[in-house]
Each structure stands twice: as structure tokens, then as C-alpha cells.
Amino acid sequence: MTAHTASPAATGHIPVLVDHAELHAALTGLLRGHGIPDHRARLAADALCHGDLTGLDSHGVFNLTRLYLPLLRSGRCDPRAEPRTLTDLGACAVVDARRALGLWAAAEAMDDAVARARRHGIGLVSVRGATHFGCAGFHAVRAAHAGMIGVVASNCGGQRIARPPGGALAMLGTNPLSVAAPALDGHPFLLDMSTTVAPTGRVRVAARRGTPVPAGWLEDATGTPVTDPSAFDRGEAFLRWLGGTPDTGAYKGYGLGIAVELLAAVVSGAAVGPDPAALEGDGRPHGRDDDIGFFLLALAPDVLRPGADVAGTTRSLFGALTDCPPVPGGQPVRYPGWWEAELAAERRRDGVPLPPHLYEELAGLGLFGRSGSRSPR
């Protein structure tokens, strides 16, 4: 693979630009090498690249050596898993992913939900026994590409990361939620959020960079804001729920986190975070994200309202939002997904910037071939 950097040395803070198609091919090859069938390896590579293309750098190839390769190497993920449908009621199915890689298993399940919505107006595929699926939005936007509304949620299996407001122990994951829909051409609406203020990945990316996080992401045991991201993995700072403090909606973020646990894990029968069975023998949470549950919902307004101009309505809705005048001196008004689509187009054309340490890490896996050539941008 050819990589480009502003400096010939992949050190310091100057990102290395790698070609998207070559990065994708290299990731596909790596995953295939771990025993994942070709079409599923390609789908998983799509899911990984989605993070780096759209600027969700904490949920892309950054997680290859942190999450996915350890899952495959330890056998906690089965590269050849064939998901099994446990219940099929037409509009709705429950699927056991049988330790499949969530990166492709969630995408296939969403495509199944879309097919069900085409017949029934609504389609739900509820998945258990899965592993980490990357960016929730990668899976939700598949429904938007099919002209539908997609809703995706995932719990974090038995992993406990965030404390209830006023609680002294972590009980729930960062429980992502995503909603996608067709909007303006080439710019689908795409909300992709953790139900905490920030996901752990963004905190760890900041810790690795040595840059502070905004006040409001983390707090210490007394509720005082913490801006040093490294305090999180030292156990000295805790993620706040979306909403911040109880006065400004922390119970809403906490409630959304619980809602995701219900939709993703209780519907499917996956492991739930706040379950005594998720504790080690010593009573401490084991922190493993095995047996994750997914909620993949597709809604087809065109099927529910035949003859209606749904695409016209959504274009009008999102057009009105982007026509909203900004406050004096402000950026143009957009909607979630708009800037991400712009960035993805730019990175597909110009290359995906990888921090030097990440580039070196991936090069160490042989991802960039023998030459590993790179040249100034």
C-alpha cells in the first residue's frame, strides 16, 4: 500500500495519508487471513473504514489491535460463525450470532431487517451472542441507502463502564444508539451516539494524544469535572451520561442507556450489564464484552404510505434545516451526518489520515505490504 505523509517520518503528530481502497483491501485480506469468509471480511472492512472515513476515528481501524484481533486470537469470536435464526415471525426475527464478528453480523442483520420492512412496513432483527459491531451508524445508514429509516442500538454485553447518576459503581456500558434516514442527496441523516457524553474510544484517543477532553465528559467521585483523559483508565474519572448533571438531564442520558440495554439485550436474550452473573468470583465486574445484543430496526414509510412522496418530504425537512440562517458569524446550519458525508467524500478522494503511531502499529501487522512506501503529500 502506498501511504502519503507531510513528513517522510511517520512520527510526531503529522498524520499519514493512506489510500482508502488500499486500506480496505488490506483490512479485508487481514480478516480473511483470520478465517473470515471473503464477502464477510469485505463487509467488516467496510464497517471499520466507515469510522475512519467519517471522522469517528475512535471507532475505526484504531480498534483493530485493541478489540477485533484479540477477539479473534482468543477464540471469543468465531471467524466462521454462521448466525442462526431462533424465531421468525415475519416482521421480526431473533438471531443468535454465535460469536460472529459484529462488524459484519450487524450489517447482515440490518439488511435482513430492511428486507422484512419491504414486506411488512417494519422489520426488526434482534441479535444476541454477538461481538463489537464498530460504529452503530454504519449499520443504521444501510436502511437509509434503501430509502428507509434505520434504528440501531447495541449494549456492551456484560461490560460495566458508566455509573448511574449518584452511584458508586459502574453498571452499564456506553450503549450506542443510531438513527439514519434519507435526507439531502448524498448526505443521509445519521445520528450515531453513545448514551454517555462521549464513548470510551474518544477518551482513549485523547489520552493517547495527550490532549485534555472538554469539561463535561468526565467527572471524579465527587462529581467535579475532570479534563485529563488518562484519569479515566486510572479509575479516577468516570464518564458522564448525556445531559451532564442531574439538573441538565443526566437522568435522560442514563435512561437512554437503560433503554438501549432493554432493546438490545432484553429483547434478544444477550448478556445484560447490571447482572450479578457479569461479576467475577470476587464481585468485581469482569469488563468483558462477550454476548453483546443488537437491535436493528428498519421502517419503510413508502410501504406504509403507498403513493406518498416520502423522499420529497424528507428533502423538504432537511432542506429547511440547512436553509436556517446561522447566528451572526456562525457556521452554516446542518444536521447529523451532513459533515460526516462531506468528510467521507474527501477522504475517499484524498486518502484516510492515520496518526503516525497507528500507522506504525498497522504497518507492524504487515497491513501496508513489504514496501510500506510513503511520500510527502
Add this chain to the structure above:
Amino acid sequence: MTAHTASPAATGHIPVLVDHAELHAALTGLLRGHGIPDHRARLAADALCHGDLTGLDSHGVFNLTRLYLPLLRSGRCDPRAEPRTLTDLGACAVVDARRALGLWAAAEAMDDAVARARRHGIGLVSVRGATHFGCAGFHAVRAAHAGMIGVVASNCGGQRIARPPGGALAMLGTNPLSVAAPALDGHPFLLDMSTTVAPTGRVRVAARRGTPVPAGWLEDATGTPVTDPSAFDRGEAFLRWLGGTPDTGAYKGYGLGIAVELLAAVVSGAAVGPDPAALEGDGRPHGRDDDIGFFLLALAPDVLRPGADVAGTTRSLFGALTDCPPVPGGQPVRYPGWWEAELAAERRRDGVPLPPHLYEELAGLGLFGRSGSRSPR
């Protein structure tokens, strides 16, 4: 109706306690007097009382003279409306409420969604042509009482209340979202939230009381926090989205607000807020909440996973949360809906406290009978 107050005069700030059953009967009679059939008048009274029982005072009888009676008197709500099913695909239906009172129309639609979920595992009733439904949680918790997970969303019709982050014009409503599920006995999980930090009703209750709102609810045109609630109706302060500032997740709250618009209005074909047709001839938003859309979804884990102990799983999940030790000196850890259920039980037993001005306002409607007797508590 007998009312009790700590002082014989319903003035000042000491609330008047009114008996719940009598308040409910009086509301039913009043709505029946406006032409609403008896069983639907009772259901609407249930919905109104839910707000006052659970402490969501801004969404209960407070809105009778502000929202519901003006809707009925102006003819914008048809008291005898019979909702019509436009599409029925089994798991999913689209219904035109034909200007019915949302307080009962949403409840009936949720009961329909529950019946569909009993057969198909999932049930969605998508409603358009409706009017304000009161507390979203009243409708969502009906699914929980049936052993299911309920998800409810409503847009605000063509009404524009909140500005996009960085936008100079209001474009969307406060777009409520609610999720409910069985949890610990008598204490269902019940998240009931506006996608803005606070709904307009809570701001107006504070303005009426003359008490400041917490910093973080409102901001002026430059983004500076405002704590004077009366600045909102003067057009000098604007609601923030859940998440607060862009650094701490304002785009998530804004995205959730758009997601509600899609689920409630684009699926059903109701009026959408950011639509040029929602402007008056002079280009200003008309601010009316006609043609509201609802999204009422029921999920039945017991149907999807026959034989599984779903109730045991949810009891274990919520039991673990309430077993979480609090931070030193803190309140016990609970979940959304727990305190509301406690308060409702107390108020069913001891009476519903109404602020004196609200009591007088309702008494002026003849709601408390000829005697209007009240005695010190």
C-alpha cells in the same frame, strides 16, 4: 369535590390537595360535557392525571386551559372523532386520528400496538392528524403494564420551538420520547423526556412561580446561559438541546429531536416542523400544533423468546441498579420511573397538590362542584 389545603385560603404558594378519584371524575365530566364519549373522556382524564400523579406537573391539568379546552372550543380538535386505519400490514398500521384529542387517541393506538405485538412480536401504530397527547410516558407505560417494552415519540406538528445548534431560527418542536418496560414490582421503568434539556411547560411553570431555572436550560442569542424563565416567552432566550453545548453533546439532542420528527411525522405523514408550509404568509412560523404525528411501538420479548424468563431478567437488571451503592452521602440509586411510581402511590392516597392559582383556575371551570369545600390538611 373536597379539597384540602394547609391554609383555608387557596392563595399564596401552599398547594391545595385534591382527591385523585374526585379530580379524575371531575375531569371526565368536563370532557364529556365537550362531547367526548364517556370511555374516551375517562381515558383522557387518566392521561391528564398521570402528569399530576407522577410529578410532571407541567404536563397534567396545568394544560387544561392552556391547550386542551382551546383545542376543543376552537374546533381544531373534534371531540367525536373516530380514527381511521389507512394501512394495516399486520405488525404495523397507519392511522389518521382525524383531529381526535391526543390524550385518548395515543392511548388507544398504543393498546392496538400491544395487541399487534402479541401476535407478531412487534407492533407499531403510526398516527397522524392528532392533537397534543399529554405525557408521552402515560402511553408508553401501557406497554409495560402488558409485560412489553413501549417506545413512544411525538412531534409537535408544524410548531417550531427550538433552534438547531448555531441556528438563528426555531425549526423543531421539543419532540418528546419515552421508553417504558416492566422492572421492579409496581415500579416500571419509565423514561419520559423532551429532546431539549427541558420542555416548554417546565419553563412556563417556573415563570409562573417566579423562580429561576437551572443554568443550562436556556441560552440567549450569543449562547450565554439564561436563568430567567420569563425570557423564553419574551423571545430573549432559547431552549438548549439535551447535551447542552456542542462540546457536551448538543448535536446528540438535536439529532434525537430530528429522529423523533422522522419516526412520528415522516412515517405517519403528519405535518413536519421544518416545512415551508408551516410558515404563515409573512414567513414566520405559525406556532400551531395541529396535525401532530405519534409513533407508538410495542415489543414483546415473551413472544419473541418463548419459554425465556424475561420478567426474571428485567427484575435482575433493575434490582442490580437499585443495589448499586450510592456515592457517600448520596440518595439510593434508582432508575427513571421509580420515584415517579412512589410519588403516584402517595398522591393517590393523600391527594394531588395543585398550586393555588391552578386550583382557582380549575374551580372557575366548575371543576370542584358547587361546594368547593376545602379544609386544612
